Amino acid sequence: MSQGPSIPLRQRLLSWFFLFLGALYFFLPLIATLEFSLRAKKGVLSFLAYERVLRDPKFVQAFTFSLEMALLTVIVGVILVVPTAYWIRLRLPQLRPIVEFITLIPFVVPAIVLVFGLIRVFSRPPLLLTNSETGTQILLVAGYVVLVLPYLYRAVDTGLQALDIRTLTEAAQSLGADWWTIITRIIFPNLRSAILSGAFLTITIVMGELTMASFLVGLRAFGPYMSQVGQNRAYEGAALAVISFMLTWAFTTLFQFVGRRALGGDQTFVAR
Amino acid sequence: MAYLSLTGLSKQFGQTIAVEHFNLEIERGELVSFLGPSGCGKTTTLRMIAGFEYPTTGQIVLDGVDITHLPPNRRHIGMVFQSYALFPNLTVAENIAFGLKIARRPLEEIRKTVQEMLDLIHLSDYGNRYPYQLSGGQQQRVALARALAIHPRVLLLDEPLSALDAKIRVELREEIRRIQQTLGITAVYVTHDQEEALSLSDRVVVMNAGHIEQAGTPFEVYNYPKTRFVASFIGQLNLLPVQVSDPARGVVLFKNTPIQVELTAPLAGVSEATLALRPEELNLGEVPGRNHLRGKVLDVMFLGAIVRVRVDLQGHEALADLFNERQMSLPRVGEEVTLNFPPHACWIIHE
Ligand SMILES: Nc1ncnc2c1ncn2[C@@H]1O[C@H](COP(=O)(O)OP(=O)(O)OP(=O)(O)O)[C@@H](O)[C@H]1O
Ligand SMILES: [Mg+2]
Numbered sequence: 001m002s003q004g005p006s007i008p009l010r011q012r013l014l015s016w017f018f019l020f021l022g023a024l025y026f027f028l029p030l031i032a033t034l035e036f037s038l039r040a041k042k043g044v045l046s047f048l049a050y051e052r053v054l055r056d057p058k059f060v061q062a063f064t065f066s067l068e069m070a071l072l073t074v075i076v077g078v079i080l081v082v083p084t085a086y087w088i089r090l091r092l093p094q095l096r097p098i099v100e101f102i103t104l105i106p107f108v109v110p111a112i113v114l115v116f117g118l119i120r121v122f123s124r125p126p127l128l129l130t131n132s133e134t135g136t137q138i139l140l141v142a143g144y145v146v147l148v149l150p151y152l153y154r155a156v157d158t159g160l161q162a163l164d165i166r167t168l169t170e171a172a173q174s175l176g177a178d179w180w181t182i183i184t185r186i187i188f189p190n191l192r193s194a195i196l197s198g199a200f201l202t203i204t205i206v207m208g209e210l211t212m213a214s215f216l217v218g219l220r221a222f223g224p225y226m227s228q229v230g231q232n233r234a235y236e237g238a239a240l241a242v243i244s245f246m247l248t249w250a251f252t253t254l255f256q257f258v259g260r261r262a263l264g265g266d267q268t269f270v271a272r
Numbered sequence: 273m274a275y276l277s278l279t280g281l282s283k284q285f286g287q288t289i290a291v292e293h294f295n296l297e298i299e300r301g302e303l304v305s306f307l308g309p310s311g312c313g314k315t316t317t318l319r320m321i322a323g324f325e326y327p328t329t330g331q332i333v334l335d336g337v338d339i340t341h342l343p344p345n346r347r348h349i350g351m352v353f354q355s356y357a358l359f360p361n362l363t364v365a366e367n368i369a370f371g372l373k374i375a376r377r378p379l380e381e382i383r384k385t386v387q388e389m390l391d392l393i394h395l396s397d398y399g400n401r402y403p404y405q406l407s408g409g410q411q412q413r414v415a416l417a418r419a420l421a422i423h424p425r426v427l428l429l430d431e432p433l434s435a436l437d438a439k440i441r442v443e444l445r446e447e448i449r450r451i452q453q454t455l456g457i458t459a460v461y462v463t464h465d466q467e468e469a470l471s472l473s474d475r476v477v478v479m480n481a482g483h484i485e486q487a488g489t490p491f492e493v494y495n496y497p498k499t500r501f502v503a504s505f506i507g508q509l510n511l512l513p514v515q516v517s518d519p520a521r522g523v524v525l526f527k528n529t530p531i532q533v534e535l536t537a538p539l540a541g542v543s544e545a546t547l548a549l550r551p552e553e554l555n556l557g558e559v560p561g562r563n564h565l566r567g568k569v570l571d572v573m574f575l576g577a578i579v580r581v582r583v584d585l586q587g588h589e590a591l592a593d594l595f596n597e598r599q600m601s602l603p604r605v606g607e608e609v610t611l612n613f614p615p616h617a618c619w620i621i622h623e
Contacts, residue, residue: 163360164355164357167353167355167357168357168359170322170324170344170351170353170357171351171353171357171358171359171415171418172359172370173323173324173343173344173345174322174344174345174347174349174350174351174419174428175345175350175370175371175374175418175419175422176345176346176348176371176374176375176422177345177370177374178345181374185370186359186361189361190359190360190361192361
């Protein structure tokens with residue numbers, strides 16, 4: 001009976017060893033943080049630090065605030081990116097290198113420069129936004145949209161690549177569809193999993209973002225709040241880190257589950 | 273006036289001339305196919321009818337209305353693509369209903385039409401499946417149903433069977449023809465498969481390098497090709513160089529063998545010409561009143577219904593297609609044979 005190419009024992013042991021090493025590198029700090037976070041009460045392991053964190057009303061406030069910002073970023077980003085990426089693939093392929101470069105701006109221009117630029121431009125008439133709460137939140141979301149562009153654009157563009165959008169567009173047109181119908185009924189639904197993975201990345205990035213949030217809204221956002229707690233109170237800081245890590249994992253699992261199950265259409269990609 | 277008329281159509285992409293001087297009239301209920309080699313402009317012409325490309329010059333008139341510059345979503349012209357192009361996020365039934373929903377037809381009517389269409393393509397129980405759960409042939413049938421559901425004024429098909437395997441191809445092309453005739457749909461069918469074009473069309477338009485070489489019934493373009501291109505593109509054709517010896521009576525010489533030709537065009541003033549002859553017109557043996565050519569058998573291919581014999585006629589190869597019969601004795605390689613054919617089977621192509 002053939003069992004495929006058999007890998008020599010030594011080689012197999014070696015790969016397991018490196019896998020173990022990688023896991024160690026990843027989990028050791030996490031375990032250390034977890035262990036530390038449980039030592040708030042002297043001599044015994046307890047969830048005291050967690051209780052304090054979760055009981056702090058500022059935690060809930062900062063968390064929900066940042067989640068709101070993240071969801072707004074997703075909505076604005078998706079509305080901006082999906083039609084753009086679609087149109088470029090369909091009609092302006094020669095512009096693709098340029099647009100791809102633009103989406104890479106956050107890697108080239110640091111967030112600190114971006115946020116100073118935003119503040120300078122929008123802190124005086126005719127575009128005075130920095131003096132109101134809504135105004136700064138608009139700026140924050142706008143900044144975040146730029147910040148997550150590389151991830152969102154790439155996710156959507158890869159999703160589009162898996163579709164034969166030119167033919168699908170023409171098929172829809174020949175059936176009488178206008179652009180609005182094509183984008184809402186064909187393009188968006190078929191990009192669900194791409195949009196979801198982009199959205200997930202966006203939320204993760206925004207929830208932990210520090211620079212822009214510090215300058216525009218300060219401690220109201222989750223990033224600055226986490227950083228402040230970490231500086232002032234060691235055990236609570238560690239507990240917060242563990243909590244945000246768990247949340248990230250929960251999100252990942254949730255999206256994977258939701259993305260697979262409820263949004264049936266995307267299974268086609270797997271089938272092809 | 274014809275139902276669909278294309279007048280002086282041309283299309284240029286930068287320096288490339290994809291289509292030029294294209295004139296064609298299509299009658300209501302007719303199935304016309306565009307046949308030609310790769311790159312001859314079939315798809316481009318079809319896309320101009322659909323509205324995905326706008327012609328550089330010329331006019332498209334459908335049912336008395338100029339639609340040359342109408343956007344594709346307002347033409348009411350159905351299209352079937354080589355790659356099926358079903359919407360992957362919609363079920364079979366939703367795909368078929370797509371055009372009707374856009375047209376805001378009443379729900380009851382949509383439901384009824386979808387069921388009719390499913391029955392028409394013999395996929396009555398497949399309404400709830402997703403495209404990826406269907407075979408290629410089934411997907412293409414759904415694509416056909418989706419295009420037909422909106423009762424298009426014209427149905428366009430661009431090599432709809434090219435992605436399928438041979439057996440399904442034949443099955444489905446018969447089905448397409450049946451449905452087209454049942455519904456009385458006017459259709460334009462693009463293909464580079466001559467058998468497909470000949471077998472299902474009312475008329476075949478043979479294209480070459482962006483222009484029409486000949487348009488006619490399958491019988492006409494096969495038996496009476498007007499140009500050398502059509503003659504050699506459709507079917508197999510033997511071409512032999514001949515000298516005109518008696519223009520008045522239609523006698524030509526192939527290597528000093530006299531051949532009687534039925535005169536369709538005057539031969540006066542021509543000395544050198546080409547004799548064209550379909551392989552299936554050639555038979556073995558001597559028959560009084562026919563032309564004869566002697567040669568040596570190069571090889572014998574048994575194709576089932578047909579036995580294809582390649583013969584060397586003093587330096588020129590010719591094919592002879594013989595009908596297979598059980599009692600026939602196959603010629604052997606190297607054997608000297610005599611081929612016969614009647615005068616009306618061959619024709620002269622002027623240089
Ligand atoms: N969008 C385009 N831009 C530039 N040239 C094009 C474009 N579309 C078609 N062409 C050119 O026009 C000519 C005709 O192309 P067309 O697709 O109509 O050929 P076809 O007969 O459908 O060939 P095939 O059998 O390979 O599908 C070709 O030379 C092709 O390269
Ligand atoms: Mg083509």
